[in-house]
Amino acid sequence: MARRKRAGALLTTSEVARMLYVHVNTVKRWSNRGILKAYRIGPRGDRRFRREDIAGFLKELQTNQGNSDNLPQ
Secondary structure, X not given: OOOOOOOOOEEOHHHHHHHHOOOHHHHHHHHHHOXXXXXXXXOOOEEEEEHHHHHXXXXXXXXXXXXXXXXOO
16 A cells, blocks of 8 residues: 655654654544644544644644643643
8 A cells, every 4th residue: 555645645643653753642642632633534533634733733842842831741
């Protein structure tokens, strides 16, 4: 199965976890809490994430790096 690498392609939970160096369950938890915006697809409700949303999340983390009170748990 070929993986899509387009700029607008949606990312899976596993792909986001690898990008952020966190466990898959952490990505799911952040999604449930609204920290990461997820889109539910298919009959199972699988999560997908926009690359732009993850880039914005990383940028926000970098600006809050000095303030540990604002980091997601």
